Amino acid sequence: QVQLVQSGAEVKKPGASVKVSCKASGYTFTNFAMHWVRQAPGQKLEWMGWINAANGNTKSSQKFQGRVTITRDTSASTAYMELSSLRSEDTAVYYCARDRGSRAFDIWGQGTMVTVSS
């Protein structure tokens, strides 16, 4: 079946970086873009950016520009999101989600909890 499986929870200190992976299975990875969305505790969903899995082109939210790097490894059918210069406000669950074009974000990973604490 179509699924996205993300890497496990992380605990980081302020100023560090974190890299979250999202492995796709059950479909052709390069046929669909991938987005990253985060959700701080008790807060709404927040879009971070996306990658064209076919050619590697990316776009990120202005809020995260300079701190977020989205990449992919087509041989591993895996997308990655790296966030640098972490601060306590970055404590959140990070999700990857498949872009089905006009059909919105149809498949989501299970989420990765990132905790930033000294």
Add this chain to the structure above:
Amino acid sequence: EIVLTQSPGTLSLSPGERATLSCRASQSVSSGYLAWYQQKPGQAPRLLIYGASSRATDTPDRFSGSGSGTDFTLTISRLEPEDFAVYYCQQYGSSPVTFGQGTKVEIK
């Protein structure tokens, strides 16, 4: 950036009742690219409706979406116990993609 405002913040209803959730956009949503997601505690969002009114795979027909331009509605015709959750609208026609702040549907 398109700001989405959902109302009400919380809806207290009993099983079997009808739920009507609203999502208003600060500007017209391009191509009607408005989606609704359901999220339960500790779970990832689940796509219910895309393109304002099309049901996603496995979405029960008690869920329906309507609207265009700046005003959109999600209706649950008869609430089932598993429908009590938080619902988010999302516009994905313009960059950046944005989400509403959510409506919690709770058991009265």
